[in-house]
Amino acid sequence: MSDEKRKHPKAESKKKQQLEDVTIDHTGKKMTTNQGIRVTNDDDSLKAGTRGPTIMEDFHFREKMTHFDHERIPERVVHARGTAAHGYFQVYEPLTELTKASFLQDPTVKTPVFVRFSTVVGSRGSADTVRDVRGFATKFYTEEGNYDLVANNIPIFFIQDAIKFPDVVHAIKPEPHNEIPQASAAHDTFWDFVVNNTETAHMIMWLLSDRGIPRSFRMMEGFGVHTFRFVNDRGKATFVKFHWKPVLGTHALVWDEAQKLAGKDPDYHRRDLWNAIEMGDYPEYELGIQILEEENEFALDFDILDPTKFWPEEQIPVKYVGKLTLTENVDNFFAETEQSAFHVGNIVPGIDFTNDPLLQGRLFSYLDTQLIRLGGPNFHEIPINRPIKPPVNNQRDGFHRTTINRGVTSYSVNSLQGNYPRPSSEKEGGYAHYAEKVEGKKIRERSPSFHDHYSQATVFWNSMSPIEKKHIIKAFHFEVGNVESEEIRQQVVDMFNHVDHTLAKEIAAGVGAKPPSAPAGPKITASSPAVSLLTTNYTVKSRKVAILLEDGFNFHDYSQMVNELKGAGIHPEVISHHLGTLTSKEGKKVQVDKTFATSESVMFDAVFVPGGAKSVNKLIAKDKANYFLKEAFDHAKTIGASNEGVDLLADSGIRGIAIAGSEHHPTPVESMGVITIQNAMNLSNFTQTFIK
Numbered sequence: 001m002s003d004e005k006r007k008h009p010k011a012e013s014k015k016k017q018q019l020e021d022v023t024i025d026h027t028g029k030k031m032t033t034n035q036g037i038r039v040t041n042d043d044d045s046l047k048a049g050t051r052g053p054t055i056m057e058d059f060h061f062r063e064k065m066t067h068f069d070h071e072r073i074p075e076r077v078v079h080a081r082g083t084a085a086h087g088y089f090q091v092y093e094p095l096t097e098l099t100k101a102s103f104l105q106d107p108t109v110k111t112p113v114f115v116r117f118s119t120v121v122g123s124r125g126s127a128d129t130v131r132d133v134r135g136f137a138t139k140f141y142t143e144e145g146n147y148d149l150v151a152n153n154i155p156i157f158f159i160q161d162a163i164k165f166p167d168v169v170h171a172i173k174p175e176p177h178n179e180i181p182q183a184s185a186a187h188d189t190f191w192d193f194v195v196n197n198t199e200t201a202h203m204i205m206w207l208l209s210d211r212g213i214p215r216s217f218r219m220m221e222g223f224g225v226h227t228f229r230f231v232n233d234r235g236k237a238t239f240v241k242f243h244w245k246p247v248l249g250t251h252a253l254v255w256d257e258a259q260k261l262a263g264k265d266p267d268y269h270r271r272d273l274w275n276a277i278e279m280g281d282y283p284e285y286e287l288g289i290q291i292l293e294e295e296n297e298f299a300l301d302f303d304i305l306d307p308t309k310f311w312p313e314e315q316i317p318v319k320y321v322g323k324l325t326l327t328e329n330v331d332n333f334f335a336e337t338e339q340s341a342f343h344v345g346n347i348v349p350g351i352d353f354t355n356d357p358l359l360q361g362r363l364f365s366y367l368d369t370q371l372i373r374l375g376g377p378n379f380h381e382i383p384i385n386r387p388i389k390p391p392v393n394n395q396r397d398g399f400h401r402t403t404i405n406r407g408v409t410s411y412s413v414n415s416l417q418g419n420y421p422r423p424s425s426e427k428e429g430g431y432a433h434y435a436e437k438v439e440g441k442k443i444r445e446r447s448p449s450f451h452d453h454y455s456q457a458t459v460f461w462n463s464m465s466p467i468e469k470k471h472i473i474k475a476f477h478f479e480v481g482n483v484e485s486e487e488i489r490q491q492v493v494d495m496f497n498h499v500d501h502t503l504a505k506e507i508a509a510g511v512g513a514k515p516p517s518a519p520a521g522p523k524i525t526a527s528s529p530a531v532s533l534l535t536t537n538y539t540v541k542s543r544k545v546a547i548l549l550e551d552g553f554n555f556h557d558y559s560q561m562v563n564e565l566k567g568a569g570i571h572p573e574v575i576s577h578h579l580g581t582l583t584s585k586e587g588k589k590v591q592v593d594k595t596f597a598t599s600e601s602v603m604f605d606a607v608f609v610p611g612g613a614k615s616v617n618k619l620i621a622k623d624k625a626n627y628f629l630k631e632a633f634d635h636a637k638t639i640g641a642s643n644e645g646v647d648l649l650a651d652s653g654i655r656g657i658a659i660a661g662s663e664h665h666p667t668p669v670e671s672m673g674v675i676t677i678q679n680a681m682n683l684s685n686f687t688q689t690f691i692k
């Protein structure tokens with residue numbers, strides 16, 4: 001995108017304007033040192049003779065090298081690998097009855113947001129498509145200050161108390177002696193942690209489900225996990241759970257795709273988000289809330305303060321209250337994405353915490369970690385972190401202070417400056433903590449209401465469709481199959497026998513463990529259909545279709561399909577053996593987007609092979625297209641072929657090709673996701689079936 005174009009949307013919101021004010025562009029400018037001195041030569045250091053030693057006096061060399069030597073900051077201790085975008089949030093209706101939060105009152109107001117998606121375990125350079133939880137952190141730059149909803153794509157967590165966070169993270173990160181494996185839970189220390197901390201059972205079920213390998217950041221849900229509070233202007237509080245529901249629906253990769261993508265395109269999710277925004281396919285998510293009146297705090301069969309439990313949507317429906325739209329990529333990854341600092345404790349009047357012991361610990365951790373990662377107490381002055389109203393207080397000094405505070409007082413109460421800055425009353429917008437009554441003995445003990453570690457894990461399992469169950473079992477075989485300790489593998493089987501007997505037997509069968517002889521624990525038949533991905537929205541908008549072509553293709557087939565796809569908001573890309581242009585049998589030219597060397601079927605959602613004997617024969621002669629199609633078929637992708645294109649499917653050994661229509665009545669035929677048509681001039685029925 002040109003810089004001119006980039007500038008435009010930045011000015012649209014107060015936040016964008018603020019960022020624009022500190023954004024610089026070097027185009028057409030002369031080079032200077034950091035002190036503003038013009039530079040005469042940036043290619044040669046200052047030497048005593050052309051073959052002599054470099055001279056200390058070379059301030060330009062020293063400055064350039066010193067800056068480079070210091071260009072890295074520590075990566076995030078978790079969620080190191082991430083990517084982010086700008087956008088806005090709009091509420092549908094005033095939520096005045098529930099909360100006084102100003103950004104949730106006026107449907108005409110667009111609140112600027114910055115959203116960072118991440119994996120949890122891997123380092124900054126790790127692959128995007130690994131099996132992991134995904135972070136979904138949103139910073140709302142509201143008129144009342146920054147509100148951060150620091151969410152994940154799974155509605156529950158591994159542990160119940162924050163004091164165990166360092167343990168679970170140490171266990172899942174690469175092992176300390178050899179730093180293996182990268183970005184993976186498939187190793188001994190993690191599963192040792194799991195079997196010794198059975199509160200993890202429920203989270204493991206979600207992590208090993210298809211949710212652990214999302215198709216795209218644009219196609220995953222977000223969850224605030226903890227129970228929060230809304231507080232209205234009369235001081236009435238209501239318990240809430242936060243949800244983000246992607247408008248494109250929630251979709252996953254299959255494991256083989258995820259693993260291959262990790263090598264073929266480690267930036268797959270990052271690229272997908274970036275490209276979608278550049279192409280104007282702005283990702284959208286509805287904000288949903290589940291509401292529970294305070295008097296019903298104890299009405300559910302689990303404790304609402306326990307972060308290993310979700311509120312079944314069938315029991316407490318999700319109310320959709322607003323929409324988040326991501327509209328702009330960052331100008332600079334480091335300055336914006338890397339330096340962004342989210343904190344679950346960044347909260348605005350009208351939203352409040354609960355005593356969830358995981359949440360309480362998070363309230364300490366985020367600010368603490370940012371002090372070291374961003375090098376001191378002034379990281380709120382880094383442009384991406386600044387609220388849209390300048391902070392006003394007596395906090396001063398520290399590393400990299402950029403604000404110049406005028407005046408002699410930096411304390412209160414003062415009389416030299418009329419005791420400014422002064423606090424505000426609640427009426428004036430001051431944050432007042434919800435006056436929850438708390439009373440208790442100091443005690444280091446888990447509440448008995450947190451002791452059930454298995455019931456909801458079983459509910460989750462019961463809610464899965466047969467194919468989702470199969471994927472979970474296979475995921476256990478991979479994850480636990482990589483555990484060297486036989487004892488731990490057995491303990492996993494015994495632990496998950498408490499979730500489901502069949503599941504435990506299936507796990508045992510794949511990991512060389514003894515199957516349990518009888519079920520453990522009570523029989524639970526309840527389910528929550530909403531947690532299955534089969535209940536999600538389905539739309540093909542913004543999906544990618546590979547079109548396999550060579551010279552001599554049938555332009556008629558090609559252009560009908562491309563037009564229909566584009567009309568449906570789908571992005572076709574031409575794949576061939578070389579870059580450049582191809583010529584159809586009618587003499588029409590088409591540009592190649594990618595080659596068989598630079599693309600793989602795992603990067604696409606569907607494949608189409610148009611007719612044209614010459615083109616198809618060339619594709620058949622070189623093996624790459626066969627492999628491309630076979631793999632797409634194995635990953636259950638939609639495959640379409642028209643006229644001679646069907647020959648390529650046959651040559652690739654793809655099962656399920658039904659014989660297409662007769663010469664006089666060409667109709668599309670669909671079998672196992674493979675759609676074909678032969679002897680056809682008009683492809684409109686065919687293209688519609690393909691898109692459907």
Ligand code: HDE
Nearest residue numbers: 076078079116135136137151152162165224225365366369
């Ligand atoms: Fe985090 N988490 N977390 N977490 N978390 C961090 O903060 C922590 C938890 C989440 O894109 C860290 O700035 C503790 C739940 C996201 O920059 C750190 C506990 C949920 C991100 C931290 C949790 C999250 C983080 C590391 C257990 C979902 C990435 C770097 C008590 C509701 C934000 C940083 C970004 C990042 C601590 C559990 C979400 C160390 C102690 C539950 C999305 O402060």
